Amino acid sequence: xxxxxxxxxxxxxxxxxxTSGIGLVTARMAxxxxxxxxxxxxxxxxxxxxxxxxxxxxxxxxxxVADVSQQADVxxxxxxxxxxxxxxxxxxxxxxxxxxxxxxxxxxxDMRKLFETNFWGVxxxxxxxxxxxxxKGGAIINVGSILSDVTAILQTIYSASKHAVKxxxxxxxxxxxxxxxxxxxxxxxxxxxxxxxxxxxKNYMDREAKHGPPAYAPxxxxxxxxxxxxxxxxxxxxxxxxxxxxxxQRWTPTLFDQYMEKAFAKQEKADDAPRPLAQxxxxxxxxxxxERGNYxxxxxxxxxxxxxxxxxxxxxRTALLAGAGVALAAWLNRDTIKKQLDKxxx
Numbered sequence: 097x098x099x100x101x102x103x104x105x106x107x108x109x110x111x112x113x114x115t116s117g118i119g120l121v122t123a124r125m126a127x128x129x130x131x132x133x134x135x136x137x138x139x140x141x142x143x144x145x146x147x148x149x150x151x152x153x154x155x156x157x158x159x160x161v162a163d164v165s166q167q168a169d170v171x172x173x174x175x176x177x178x179x180x181x182x183x184x185x186x187x188x189x190x191x192x193x194x195x196x197x198x199x200x201x202x203x204x205x206d207m208r209k210l211f212e213t214n215f216w217g218v219x220x221x222x223x224x225x226x227x228x229x230x231x232k233g234g235a236i237i238n239v240g241s242i243l244s245d246v247t248a249i250l251q252t253i254y255s256a257s258k259h260a261v262k263x264x265x266x267x268x269x270x271x272x273x274x275x276x277x278x279x280x281x282x283x284x285x286x287x288x289x290x291x292x293x294x295x296x297x298k299n300y301m302d303r304e305a306k307h308g309p310p311a312y313a314p315x316x317x318x319x320x321x322x323x324x325x326x327x328x329x330x331x332x333x334x335x336x337x338x339x340x341x342x343x344x345q346r347w348t349p350t351l352f353d354q355y356m357e358k359a360f361a362k363q364e365k366a367d368d369a370p371r372p373l374a375q376x377x378x379x380x381x382x383x384x385x386x387e388r389g390n391y392x393x394x395x396x397x398x399x400x401x402x403x404x405x406x407x408x409x410x411x412x413r414t415a416l417l418a419g420a421g422v423a424l425a426a427w428l429n430r431d432t433i434k435k436q437l438d439k440x441x442x
Contacts, residue, residue, distance in 0.1 A: 099278045099328045101185070101235055105130030108184040109325060110177055112164050112221060113191030115142035117291030118239065121387050122188065122318040127155035129322065134177040134184060136162040137191070138381035146385055164191045164217030165209075174224045186235040186325040187225035189218045193378045194254040194293060196364065197300025206298060207253045209378055214257035215264070222268055226279060233278035237324050238265050239317075240283045242338035246345040248308075249356040250301065250364055269330070280328035286317045287338025287399075290391040296377030299370050304390070308363035310337040311391045316399045323406050336401030366390065 109126055113119040114135035123135055127150045135157055137143055143159035150157040160176040162169035177184040192214045195202055218238050225236045244262035247255040262283055269281035288307040291314050299305045312335045320332045333339045345352040388395075 099233060099235075099280045101233070101280060101326050101328060104322060104326055107186055107325065108132045108134065108177060108181040109186045109188065110134040110136070110173060110184050110221075110225070111188045111190055112136045112162070112173070112217065114159075115139055115146060116296070116382060116384070116386055117293060117389070118286065118289060118314045118317045118321075119188075119190040120146070120385055121314040122190070122321050123150070123157070125315070125318045126322055126325075127153070127157060130155075131325075132181055133157040134173060134180070135159045136164070136173045138163050139383040142381075142383050142385055149385075163213075164189075164221060165212035167216075167220045170217070170220040170224055173221075174228065183228060183232065184225075184234070185229075185232075186237060187221055187229070188237045188239070188321060188325075189221040190239045190321075191217055192239065192257075194251060194297035195300070195378065196250055196294075196297050196305045198250065199252055201300040202253060206378060210253055211257050211260070213378075214254070215260045218261050219264060222264070222281075226268065226272060226277070229279045230272070230275070230277040235280040235282065235325050235328070236268070237282045237284060237321055239321070240265065240285050242285050242287050242333060242335075242341055244283065244285055245342045246352070247356075248364075249361050254297075280324070282324040282329045283331040284317060284320055284324065285331060285333045285338065287312055287333070287335030287341070288391075289314050289317055289334075290389050290395040292377075292382065292386050292389045294389050294391075296382045298373070298376035298378040300373070301365060301370060303365035304368040304370050305364060306366040307389070307391050308360050309393055310335070310396060311393065312337075312396045312399055314387055315397065316402060320402055320406065327406075329406070332402065332406060334402050335396070335399045339401060366392070 109131045111119050111123050114123045115137040140161045147157045147159050158180050160173045162173050164170055193210055195210055222236050240261045241258040243255040244258040265283045272279045288311040290311045294305040297305055317334045320334050
């Protein structure tokens with residue numbers, strides 16, 4: 097069955113993890129484009145402030161305090177949408193948490209807690225949305241990561257959870273297609289995004305966590321999410337740098353591993369000492385309304401790659417993917433080539 101998605105200004109959109117980073121930017125952007133919103137997060141004060149901000153500027157938004165690791169909380173989000181708006185058209189599973197550190201340092205309890213939010217939160221939200229949208233049509237948008245395809249060293253459990261999200265997302269899409277349901281299921285795969293992700297992560301490293309380059313603005317992800325809300329897409333990688341990482345890992349996995357071990361592990365550590373371990377978003381709500389994080393370098397405010405693939409043809413997407421992979425492989429391999437040339441000169 098063909099999936100016909102409404103224009104954004106005709107939609108009711110549910111967004112989890114709505115008070116920080118990607119979720120916050122997406123909520124504000126969607127409100128400006130006329131969507132009615134159901135916003136969910138763990139912090140009631142932050143949700144209240146955000147809804148007041150949106151309504152004061154002419155938008156429509158309600159909130160539901162919810163921890164997506166709890167299925168009953170996710171069901172309450174859906175019930176709030178039904179009671180206020182009579183349902184919803186797009187459900188965005190965005191809530192997520194992270195952990196930095198070597199596997200031997202991270203308690204199993206923390207690993208399980210991360211999966212409860214990052215994976216089971218997506219499962220609860222997607223199944224709730226699928227049940228509703230099978231009747232009327234709409235979109236389920238799951239925010240994964242480029243780490244749904246590759247693994248970032250010192251972020252192994254987070255990477256594993258995003259791999260699981262991709263597997264679930266693909267299976268859900270196929271089942272809905274098999275049933276002829278008019279539901280688009282999209283995986284959004286951000287690259288490094290300058291959000292409070294690193295600040296909210298539980299960090300077992302000896303230095304403060306930071307993103308490895310290149311980093312993009314959260315607006316780039318919000319635009320991709322809202323594009324998928326109105327246009328059926330299988331998946332969208334946000335950021336040409338992230339697409340190149342995926343290509344490199346597939347084509348030259350040994351080189352990619354060496355890059356992770358020798359370069360990326362250093363790029364994930366800031367110069368500052370780590371904040372107290374108790375200050376993290378895994379164990380408690382972070383609160384506040386903060387879009388950006390602590391990335392110290394240049395943040396790319398747009399992704400020409402992502403803009404091109406969301407507007408271009410399949411042939412253009414393939415060409416951009418190949419070109420990005422070749423370019424990054426050459427860039428990462430430059431030191432290896434230089435060392436080989438130096439040895440030959442000796």
